[in-house]
Amino acid sequence: MKTVIPKERILFHEPMSRHTTFRVGGEAEYLIMVEQEEELTSLIHYLNQIEEEYFILGNGSNLLVGDKGYRGVVLKLAGPMEEIRVEDTVIRAKAGALLSRVAASAREAGLCGMEFAAGIPGSIGGGVVMNAGAYGGEMKQIVRSVRVLDQEGHILILDNETMAFGYRTSAIKNRAIVVLEVTLQLAEGKPEEVGAKMEELAGLRRSKQPLEFPSAGSTFKRPEGHYAGKLIMEAGMRGYRIGGAQVSDKHCGFIVNTGNATAADIRELIEEVQERVQERFHVSLEPEIIFLGDF
Ligand SMILES: Cc1cc2nc3c(=O)[nH]c(=O)nc-3n(C[C@H](O)[C@H](O)[C@H](O)COP(=O)(O)OP(=O)(O)OC[C@H]3O[C@@H](n4cnc5c(N)ncnc54)[C@H](O)[C@@H]3O)c2cc1C
Numbered sequence: 590m591k592t593v594i595p596k597e598r599i600l601f602h603e604p605m606s607r608h609t610t611f612r613v614g615g616e617a618e619y620l621i622m623v624e625q626e627e628e629l630t631s632l633i634h635y636l637n638q639i640e641e642e643y644f645i646l647g648n649g650s651n652l653l654v655g656d657k658g659y660r661g662v663v664l665k666l667a668g669p670m671e672e673i674r675v676e677d678t679v680i681r682a683k684a685g686a687l688l689s690r691v692a693a694s695a696r697e698a699g700l701c702g703m704e705f706a707a708g709i710p711g712s713i714g715g716g717v718v719m720n721a722g723a724y725g726g727e728m729k730q731i732v733r734s735v736r737v738l739d740q741e742g743h744i745l746i747l748d749n750e751t752m753a754f755g756y757r758t759s760a761i762k763n764r765a766i767v768v769l770e771v772t773l774q775l776a777e778g779k780p781e782e783v784g785a786k787m788e789e790l791a792g793l794r795r796s797k798q799p800l801e802f803p804s805a806g807s808t809f810k811r812p813e814g815h816y817a818g819k820l821i822m823e824a825g826m827r828g829y830r831i832g833g834a835q836v837s838d839k840h841c842g843f844i845v846n847t848g849n850a851t852a853a854d855i856r857e858l859i860e861e862v863q864e865r866v867q868e869r870f871h872v873s874l875e876p877e878i879i880f881l882g883d884f
Pocket of ligand 1: 610644645646647648649650651652666684685708709710711712713714715716717718719720721722723763766767768769798800804805806807879
């Protein structure tokens with residue numbers, strides 16, 4: 590790997606608690622900061638050849654990594670892989686760019702359509718994989734195309750339809766396909782109006798979500814016809830704790846790390862919540878967050 594990547598960008602036994610918004614998770618055997626598409630292509634080719642497992646990390650904001658860590662290679666897009674370009678009403682963002690930074694570029698350029706995403710703490714790569722959304726908006730509405738690298742090393746351009754966006758999912762979720770760049774089609778607006786909308790939504794987040802504690806956002810997907818948070822509250826689990834993990838008393842749809850949670854605490858609490866909601870309401874809660882590694 591050192592022939593492809595400078596050694597200072599190859600981290601060995603890297604604690605994943607440093608790379609996830611839950612602030613938990615054991616060590617990844619390797620974590621590599623990838624700055625160029627060519628590096629990524631060579632690395633993936635090599636890792637496939639030696640049959641080594643790898644995981645593409647965005648901003649780790651929808652991820653629970655086990656306490657025993659991940660025996661594989663975590664690839665994190667960095668530096669030039671986070672660039673953003675604005676051309677008229679189109680934004681081209683490299684997959685590692687944070688949604689908040691892309692949204693700030695849209696605001697500065699007076700482009701509207703992505704206000705909903707300004708407060709989502711993920712990368713745009715993770716955002717399209719998950720079809721991230723909030724307050725009536727979702728990536729599906731603004732993505733024109735996505736440039737990806739497939740497992741065979743081919744670079745493909747997938748249009749919006751091919752991405753088959755659904756509720757917190759897309760055609761490339763759980764597939765060995767890496768997002769390289771996302772092209773967004775936005776509309777002309779006024780910077781102050783775009784900014785005001787973002788401020789309004791940020792205020793709503795602050796008042797409703799437990800942003801003062803580490804979490805991965807909504808733990809569960811919204812079950813059809815229900816709200817996960819409401820079911821959890823009505824199952825009597827508001828504030829319920831296992832070790833350092835807690836069902837937030839501000840928003841029951843969030844499980845938070847109160848400071849010293851382990852990944853095992855969080856996972857156990859997720860299972861307990863699922864069981865109680867199933868028992869009480871016969872509704873099955875499906876986690877929105879992604880699990881990685883050994884617990
Ligand atoms: C406080 C808080 C609030 C949140 N609010 C929202 C919200 O309002 N709406 C919402 O939808 N989500 C929300 N989230 C969840 C999360 O921010 C989103 O799901 C986000 O899209 C995840 O992006 P990420 O870059 O952090 O991805 P990660 O968590 O790093 O990864 C998620 C998945 O995407 C894959 N992935 C990441 N980058 C790439 C890439 N370049 N190529 C291929 N696969 C990739 C990973 O392999 C993994 O499978 C919130 C989270 C927190 C902590």
